[in-house]
Amino acid sequence: xxxxxxxxxxxxxxxxxxxxxxxxxxxxxxxxxxxxxxxxxxxxxxxxxxxxxxxxxxxxxxxxxxxxxxxxxxxxxxxxxxxxxxxxxxxxxxxxxxxxxxxxxxxxxxxxxxxxxxxxxxxxxxx
Amino acid sequence: xxxxxxxxxxxxxxxxxxxxxxxxxxxxxxxxxxxxxxxxxxxxxxxxxxxxxxxxxxxxxxxxxxxxxxxxxxxxxxxxxxxxxxxxxxxxxxxxxxxxxxxxxxxxxxxxxxxxxxxxxxxxxxxxxxxxxxxxxxxxxxxxxxxxxxxxxxxxxxxxxxxxxxxxxxxxxxxxxxxxxxxxxxxxxxxxxxxxxxxxxxxxxxxxxxxxxxxxxxxxxxxxxxxxxxxxxxxxxxxxxxxxxxxxxxxxxxxxxxxxxxxxxxxxxxxxxxxxxxxxxxxxxxxxxxxxxxxxxxxxxxxxxxxxxxxxxxxxxxxxxxxxxxxxxxxxxxxxxxxxxxxxxxxxxx
Numbered sequence: 177x178x179x180x181x182x183x184x185x186x187x188x189x190x191x192x193x194x195x196x197x198x199x200x201x202x203x204x205x206x207x208x209x210x211x212x213x214x215x216x217x218x219x220x221x222x223x224x225x226x227x228x229x230x231x232x233x234x235x236x237x238x239x240x241x242x243x244x245x246x247x248x249x250x251x252x253x254x255x256x257x258x259x260x261x262x263x264x265x266x267x268x269x270x271x272x273x274x275x276x277x278x279x280x281x282x283x284x285x286x287x288x289x290x291x292x293x294x295x296x297x298x299x300x301x302x303x
Numbered sequence: 304x305x306x307x308x309x310x311x312x313x314x315x316x317x318x319x320x321x322x323x324x325x326x327x328x329x330x331x332x333x334x335x336x337x338x339x340x341x342x343x344x345x346x347x348x349x350x351x352x353x354x355x356x357x358x359x360x361x362x363x364x365x366x367x368x369x370x371x372x373x374x375x376x377x378x379x380x381x382x383x384x385x386x387x388x389x390x391x392x393x394x395x396x397x398x399x400x401x402x403x404x405x406x407x408x409x410x411x412x413x414x415x416x417x418x419x420x421x422x423x424x425x426x427x428x429x430x431x432x433x434x435x436x437x438x439x440x441x442x443x444x445x446x447x448x449x450x451x452x453x454x455x456x457x458x459x460x461x462x463x464x465x466x467x468x469x470x471x472x473x474x475x476x477x478x479x480x481x482x483x484x485x486x487x488x489x490x491x492x493x494x495x496x497x498x499x500x501x502x503x504x505x506x507x508x509x510x511x512x513x514x515x516x517x518x519x520x521x522x523x524x525x526x527x528x529x530x531x532x533x534x535x536x537x538x539x540x541x542x543x544x545x546x547x548x549x550x551x552x553x554x555x556x557x558x559x560x561x562x563x564x565x566x567x568x569x570x571x572x573x574x575x576x577x578x579x580x581x582x583x584x585x586x587x588x589x590x591x592x593x594x595x596x597x598x599x600x601x602x603x604x605x606x607x608x609x610x611x612x613x614x615x616x617x618x619x620x621x622x623x624x625x626x627x628x629x630x631x632x633x634x635x636x637x638x639x640x641x642x643x644x645x646x647x648x649x650x651x652x653x
């Protein structure tokens with residue numbers, strides 16, 4: 177049974193989003209890290225890059241496969257988590273904490289309303 | 304078999320350090336019997352079947368006239384004129400079609416019986432350095448057919464014997480696809496189900512884990528064992544794949560011999576190399592380009608993060624004059640340094 181915190185927003189492609197003060201913190205869900213298995217490499221975008229919602233902007237690699245991570249929202253990448261690059265297993269052990277990937281300064285403060293609720297995401301993953 | 308049970312890396316390390324069990328029921332089984340079975344197999348397979356005594360097996364390849372590999376397989380001599388082939392699941396249909404085609408042309412076909420028994424058999428592989436400490440509690444000896452031994456752990460590498468287990472009994476060989484000591488057990492589904500359960504129970508104090516396809520692939524990649532569809536296909540010969548050791552040139556005529564003999568004498572156009580990434584990089588993957596001397600010279604066939612070495616490793620084909628020294632692997636448009644290394648990539652340190 178995957179953990180789906182009730183205070184976050186979600187995407188169909190298994191990113192979670194925490195919005196605070198016009199900045200969205202993004203990572204992958206507990207369900208995603210479990211499906212990916214042991215994560216061994218994380219490639220994050222350059223800070224300063226402008227992304228549109230749906231852009232592939234990071235790559236997470238398990239032993240078995242490489243998977244794209246998509247920007248859930250549009251805006252500018254203002255910070256990336258160097259700890260997750262140094263220690264990719266953080267995305268397995270703390271997917272909603274120390275394993276976050278990047279922060280987006282939102283171009284449109286209303287855009288998060290288009291994301292999935294915890295209930296919708298739970299239904300999608302069959303929880 | 305799932306990709307993983309508890310976690311690919313944990314499963315991989317269990318096999319390297321303790322024990323793991325794999326469901327390999329997908330493998331194909333073909334029996335070849337009869338007075339001319341040995342002659343028939345020696346004409347179709349590259350290794351020399353005549354070297355097998357009852358109860359022994361060998362790794363071998365089946366090639367087209369072009370030398371291209373139809374499949375790589377194990378052949379066991381169970382008794383005089385009774386052979387068992389263990390073939391790749393994905394190739395079983397092609398193998399059986401090829402065997403039948405050749406059988407139709409074989410002068411002594413009346414003395415060869417060929418049966419695809421894949422649907423009758425399930426199988427497990429039990430692998431790891433601790434397996435020898437509990438396997439005899441699971442498969443109780445003495446053996447009743449093939450190699451005669453008092454105890455299953457008396458089997459030597461590549462030997463096979465029948466034991467009582469379940470209703471129908473099982474065949475146990477001291478073989479595997481991981482580079483560790485271990486056994487492969489073939490039998491009817493109920494016997495293999497019983498074997499799976501008893502091995503997990505008796506192996507528990509030794510740290511056994513059920514292992515999936517993911518760990519099976521990383522373990523064999525560390526050992527540079529080929530996987531059909533990656534290192535081997537009908538456009539690749541055993542010589543190109545570095546498997547000349549399993550081609551017996553002095554046994555007489557066999558299918559593919561002319562091409563393979565010429566390649567042995569004059570060399571090949573491509574060569575399978577093994578490599579290790581030399582710095583931090585994404586894991587190499589199949590089809591990534593291999594660069595050397597400023598040019599793309601080949602492609603990765605198998606690649607992964609090595610759970611044992613914690614670095615990217617892989618294999619790939621390059622021209623023979625590029626088969627030593629430093630290379631680069633192109634990953635998403637960037638090139639990362641790697642070094643060609645001797646096979647196997649992983650060696651046990653005692």
